Amino acid sequence: MNQRFLINSIEMTIPLKRHTSAFLLMSFLFISQLAGCGGDKETVIVSKSTIPVIACEILKTDEVESIIGSPVAEPRKTHKVFESSEHWMSMCNYYAEEKQVGMGVTITPHGRKGTANDAYTLHIAELKETLGNDYSLEAIEGVGDIAGWNASTKQLTIFQGPFMVIVGIVSPKLEGANALELSQQLAEKFLLKLSY
Numbered sequence: 001m002n003q004r005f006l007i008n009s010i011e012m013t014i015p016l017k018r019h020t021s022a023f024l025l026m027s028f029l030f031i032s033q034l035a036g037c038g039g040d041k042e043t044v045i046v047s048k049s050t051i052p053v054i055a056c057e058i059l060k061t062d063e064v065e066s067i068i069g070s071p072v073a074e075p076r077k078t079h080k081v082f083e084s085s086e087h088w089m090s091m092c093n094y095y096a097e098e099k100q101v102g103m104g105v106t107i108t109p110h111g112r113k114g115t116a117n118d119a120y121t122l123h124i125a126e127l128k129e130t131l132g133n134d135y136s137l138e139a140i141e142g143v144g145d146i147a148g149w150n151a152s153t154k155q156l157t158i159f160q161g162p163f164m165v166i167v168g169i170v171s172p173k174l175e176g177a178n179a180l181e182l183s184q185q186l187a188e189k190f191l192l193k194l195s196y
Contacts (some may be wrong), residue, residue: 053163054079055092055107057188058193067185068103070096087111102170103182105190109162116145116159123157123164124148140180143187149180156183162190 056077065072078091089108095101112119128135137148137157144160154174158165167183167190174182 052079052081052088053107053194055090055105055190058107058190059092059105061094063189064103064186065093065096067182067189068094068096068099068101070099070101072096099169099171100173101182103186104166104167104168104170105186106168107194108164110159110164116161119164120146120148120157120159123159132180140184143184144191147187149183151176151180154179154183156180156187158187160194163194165190165194 054077056075061072061075064075071098072094076093078093079088080090081088087109089106091104091106093102093104093105097122110116110119110123112122122136136151140147140149140156143156144158144165147156147158149156154169154171156167156169160192167187169179169183171179
């Protein structure tokens with residue numbers, strides 16, 4: 001059984017046996033995508049007014065354990081500042097072996113002019129351009145300024161203020177509404193502690 005991921009317009013398939021490796025690969029691809037961002041007329045890097053956030057410092061391990069309902073291993077942290085583009089990203093990955101649930105949260109400034117809604121609209125347009133017009137995110141109310149869920153990749157993409165936050169799940173046991181509910185719980189707790 002494989003799990004498909006969509007990270008900033010890259011789709012990939014990863015065996016479910018290696019949850020931690022999957023999230024590390026996700027973070028590498030996300031970093032690679034961000035390293036090449038900037039340069040078009042629509043993009044404005046906002047990181048000078050947005051101090052880099054370290055994702056693993058937002059939520060304590062016991063808070064994540066209360067959401068998953070099981071002990072989690074020491075979180076794996078990825079934090080990257082791109083000097084050339086004055087951009088950054090931070091990712092924190094949690095794995096609960098007992099429940100076979102891996103969760104990751106990634107945060108980066110979205111680097112767009114306008115509101116979070118404007119940034120989300122541009123993000124969807126880019127995804128459609130890359131993946132085809134059939135691609136869509138299911139609108140999710142009450143999470144951030146605006147959010148969308150992709151059931152096949154089990155990723156919740158949220159735009160709040162100057163940030164884009166992605167919460168992803170890897171689990172052979174969680175699908176559909178259950179995966180979305182867990183993603184929303186983690187996102188809501190994360191966003192409550194996020195200041196800017």
